[in-house]
Amino acid sequence: MKNGFGDPAKYITHLHVDKDCLHLPYTQEIITRSGLPVEILSEMSTPNIPGKYPDNLTLGKHHLVLRKNRGAFFKPCPGTKEYRCCDYQVLNIGMGCPMDCVYCILQAYLNNPWISFFVNIEDLFTELDQVFTPPADQFYRIGTGEFTDSLALDSLTGLSRYLVEYMSRQKRAVLELKTKSDVIGNLDNLDHQGRTIVSWSLNSPDIMVAEEIRTATLEQRLQAAAKCADWGYRLGFHFDPIILHEGWQEGYRNTIKALFNKVPADRIAWISLGALRYLPSLKNIATGRFPGSRFFYAEFIDGLDGKSRYFRDQRVTMYKLIADELAKFVDSRTCVYFCMENDAIWREVFGFSPEDQGGLGAMLDRSVN
Numbered sequence: 009m010k011n012g013f014g015d016p017a018k019y020i021t022h023l024h025v026d027k028d029c030l031h032l033p034y035t036q037e038i039i040t041r042s043g044l045p046v047e048i049l050s051e052m053s054t055p056n057i058p059g060k061y062p063d064n065l066t067l068g069k070h071h072l073v074l075r076k077n078r079g080a081f082f083k084p085c086p087g088t089k090e091y092r093c094c095d096y097q098v099l100n101i102g103m104g105c106p107m108d109c110v111y112c113i114l115q116a117y118l119n120n121p122w123i124s125f126f127v128n129i130e131d132l133f134t135e136l137d138q139v140f141t142p143p144a145d146q147f148y149r150i151g152t153g154e155f156t157d158s159l160a161l162d163s164l165t166g167l168s169r170y171l172v173e174y175m176s177r178q179k180r181a182v183l184e185l186k187t188k189s190d191v192i193g194n195l196d197n198l199d200h201q202g203r204t205i206v207s208w209s210l211n212s213p214d215i216m217v218a219e220e221i222r223t224a225t226l227e228q229r230l231q232a233a234a235k236c237a238d239w240g241y242r243l244g245f246h247f248d249p250i251i252l253h254e255g256w257q258e259g260y261r262n263t264i265k266a267l268f269n270k271v272p273a274d275r276i277a278w279i280s281l282g283a284l285r286y287l288p289s290l291k292n293i294a295t296g297r298f299p300g301s302r303f304f305y306a307e308f309i310d311g312l313d314g315k316s317r318y319f320r321d322q323r324v325t326m327y328k329l330i331a332d333e334l335a336k337f338v339d340s341r342t343c344v345y346f347c348m349e350n351d352a353i354w355r356e357v358f359g360f361s362p363e364d365q366g367g368l369g370a371m372l373d374r375s376v377n
């Protein structure tokens with residue numbers, strides 16, 4: 009049995025700040041909270057982390073860089089046209105993560121070993137104000153967990169409080185904070201108005217112990233989720249990536265039982281399922297960094313989006329077992345859905361495709377309205 013690492017922010021031992029954002033009150037707030045000495049980075053300079061990427065990634069995860077986001081904060085999730093995606097919007101709060109999952113796609117997406125966090129949050133909120141300016145008639149589901157974990161550094165940054173309070177005033181949007189930590193302290197005592205969904209990625213206990221380094225244990229994640237439910241938040245859960253391993257059937261069943269033992273089913277807005285898929289370049293990086301890990305040596309095919317996936321029959325077998333187990337407990341209002349699967353798989357496992365119900369985006373919107 010693994011003991012949780014605790015707050016992943018304590019893995020940060022070096023704080024770097026770009027010179028041009030040192031004056032921002034939010035930067036100063038984080039520096040004070042961290043208690044760490046600060047290295048100021050002049051224009052164009054970067055933290056000096058010995059070694060080459062990705063070999064220096066483990067070391068790099070000790071380093072946090074506070075800087076401005078010079079691009080857009082808000083973008084549509086990069087789904088692909090070949091698979092059903094859910095019309096999600098990404099709010100880009102930073103890049104990289106102090107936790108270390110063997111399958112983490114960021115290892116292949118990013119090419120810096122350090123973690124960046126964007127401190128020009130006034131620009132972030134200005135951009136969101138523009139998005140939400142009437143007469144926008146679209147409903148937005150927004151997540152901060154695309155290029156980082158939403159809460160892993162929250163005890164340092166305190167960003168969740170600003171986001172939750174901002175979102176509480178929005179009528180046409182919800183924010184999803186997605187994490188593998190149990191860092192929820194900042195979510196207490198907020199008037200969130202149901203506009204924030206707190207969600208956890210879950211896996212079979214064996215995968216969580218062996219392949220998700222410095223994350224919270226299953227018990228800790230569920231305990232945190234139960235507390236958020238007590239505080240009135242709706243919840244989300246993501247079985248992603250579903251990984252084939254010895255005893256996977258029992259493993260996923262046990263996680264599902266533990267979930268519904270701990271968390272009230274009627275607080276769950278959505279549950280997603282997604283079998284392992286990865287860019288070919290990730291396999292080399294991950295097996296190089298984690299030579300003891302075996303799951304990348306299963307058989308895969310190349311999907312239409314250029315990612316490797318399990319064979320279709322295998323995916324259907326895994327999805328059916330998990331969907332059947334979920335069906336025993338799930339509330340009728342909870343949206344159970346696939347992340348990035350095709351209509352044939354939807355029909356085979358659930359007996360319908362998203363189009364039959366107005367599209368996946370509309371299904372998810374209904375579950376929070």
Ligand code: SF4
Pocket residue numbers: 104105106107108109111112113114155156157188
């Ligand atoms: S918690 Fe998420 S972002 Fe962090 S290492 Fe794991 S998969 Fe990557």
